[in-house]
Amino acid sequence: MQLHEYQAKDIFKKFEIVVPEGRVAVSSVECKEYFELLAKKCVIKAQIHAGGRGKAGGIKLVTSPQEAEDAGSQMLGSNLNTFQSAGGEFPINKIYIEEALNVTNELYLAITMDFEMKCPVVILSTEGGMNIEEVAEKFPKKIIKLFVDPLIGLSPYKVRKLCSMLNMGKKLDEQLSSTIFKAYSIFDSLDCSLVEINPLAVVEKESIVALDAKITIEDDSMFRHKDLAKLFDESQMNETELNALKNDLSYIKLFEGQIGCMVNGAGLAMATMDITMKAGMAPANFLDVGGSASEDKIKEAYRIICSDKDVRLILVNLFGGILRCDVAAKGIVDGHKETRKKTPMIVVLRGTNSDEAKTILQNSDLDITFARDLPDAANKIQQKLGN
Amino acid sequence: MSILNNDSNKVLIQGLGRDGSFQTEKCIQFGTQVVSGVHPTRAGKTFGEGVPIFGSVEEAVKATSPDIGLIFVPAPFALDAIVEQIDSDIRTVVCITEGIPVSDMIKVNQYLKDKKTRLIGPNCPGYIIPEKNVKVGIIPNDIVSSGEVGVVSRSGTLTYEAIVQLTKLGIGQSACVGIGGDPIHGTTFVDVLEMFEKDKNTRAIVMIGEIGGTNEQIAANKIKDEISKPVVACIVGQTAPQGKRMGHAGAIVTGKSALASEKIEALKNAGVTIADSPTEIGLKVHNLLK
Helix, strand or coil, X not given: CECCHHHHHHHXXXXXXXXXCEEEECCHHHHHHHHXXXXXXXXXXXXXXXXXXXCCCCEEEECCHHHHHHHHHHHCCCEECCCCCCCCCEEXXXXXXXXXXXXXXEEEEEEEEECCCCEEEEEEECCCCCCHHHHHHHCHHHEEEEECECCCECCHHHHHHHHHCCCCCHHHHHHHHHHHHHHHHHHHHCCEEEEEXXXXXXXXXXXXXXXXXXXXXXXXXXXXXXXXXXXXXXXXXXXXXXXHHHCCCEEEECCCCCXXXXXXXXXXXXXXXXXXXXXXXXXXXXXXXXXXXCHHHHHHHHHHHHHCCCCCEEEEEEEECCCCHHHHHHXXXXXXXXXXXXXXXXXXXXXXXXXXXXXXXXXXXXCEEECCCHHHHHHHHHHHHHC | CCCCCCCCCEEEEECCCHHHHHHHHHHHHHCCEEEEEECCCCCCCEECCCEEEECCHHHHHHHHCCCEEEECCCHHHHHHHHHHHHHCCCCEEEECCCCCCHHHHHHHHHHHCCCCCEEECCCCCEEEEHHHCEEEECCXXXXXXXXXXXXXXXXXXHHHHHXXXXXXXXXXXXXXXXXXXXXXXXXXXXXXXXHHHHCCCCCEEEEEEXXXXXXXXXXXXXXXXXCCCCEEEEEECCCCCCCCCCCCCCCCCCCHXXXXXXXXXXXXXXXXXXXXXXXXXXXXHHHHHC
């Protein structure tokens, strides 16, 4: 679960990481008012769930109340599409306005999981403000990594050594080291997959301040952080993805695809997408209904696929194990009763109760072509395309 | 002999909820020797046809000496269950549970070092050895057949797809192992490749990977240097967009090396036969064994 910058900064404050003075504004008038309260120079920042805001026009420096109001009215209510938003657009419903500081230089700090080393890693770089992937490509030597033993935690002596490598002087070293510890304690106690501060600024040559804040909490650990669930901003997800999430379906909309896919199991779902592409038509979505889907869940999955205007053909590929195919078939028929859309379907049903499922589907008025297996389904897609 | 051979193939089950009980029943039907169950509040009772339930793994081990532990407990309690089985020195622990926090799994991974236990999973379908009638997990009973091809995969249902393709072509399996779709998992591709290389019953290997991480590249290096048996590989997720988690927690393209194309390239360079489409896995093996 991704948090907005302003929410992450609230958490930073609780953990005593220094951040600029700032306020959340939901109207341009508020932008103007808060500017007057805050400073002579402020930064207006769009609160969206995507990185790369600066380049996309989602961050603006303002020097008068009028400019603050104008920037606010321009951003609020509009949508932002950044290079990191994978084709989607994010609505700007909130703005974070904060004092602009006198920055001497910018660092980069992040804590994330390193899946190769199988432990958390602290990543530090002197090239703050840039996209870290870009730094890794252009100046790989300017990235320092510190791997953390999961059972011991962050060792102070290692952090001291890390900070001293930047040659910033004792005072800044101490502040940096303390910031790293606080950021790690957020990462650890909130089960994060990412805590990122970019840039982490040296201000007036004497203090270290987190100018940006990014926190992503690992979805699988949300059961331990029910109090944080309310921070989730539903507006940052498109309606279909949100609907899927609420129904515990793993769904990802793919742009420019035309075959709607409904599959159980992530690997089989990816395989199914791959064969649609090889058969000559791009998949419109990834959809894994999960291991033990109920009738209602399948019905919702069917409705989600039908609601996608790009979908010309639906490919259902279910391998019953814990999932019962007859239950799935009933779900599809129920979904069809509500949507009344007669999108042609190719259906592969195998495993638990697949014969019963076929009977249920045959007795419905859906436009169904059955396929024996995945190779057969690929052929049938091509036949349909040929027609 | 087969891979994952223990002194006995006695299995302890931890987690006897709806799915756990249903799947245990299927294991028993396949011929697996299930000797005990563990449930904190059902100790003293039995399940299935008189399999005793104990309050702790320690007690179950004392009374029934299993070599294998199978875990179905829900994600919030999985860390504790895995550690409990490690502490009782169970040789092979298979964890089916999906959705265990990464922060828990990195601790398990660290704790496992220098221990006697081999962990398979989590978020996996477990393993099956048709010849020995041993099934520890949830791979469907009726799709497998005994033979000489070893299957190792990160996926669940896609593994079934591959097994079906093999069986339909009359190609049996020496063993099928699902190593799981989580980024941090116990047994790796490399571990299973080593087992298949040593296994006299295995003639060829099928490896099914997906986007995310670099485990396929590590496996490619292993194959290049140490695996003499022919390998057919299929990597799925070629159509997956950047930065989106494709169901499995580990299936996410985060950088160039996580791409399907990079993995395929590495495997090709290691001399592996690639099934370009998931529909061709069986056929590629068939052609290889001709």
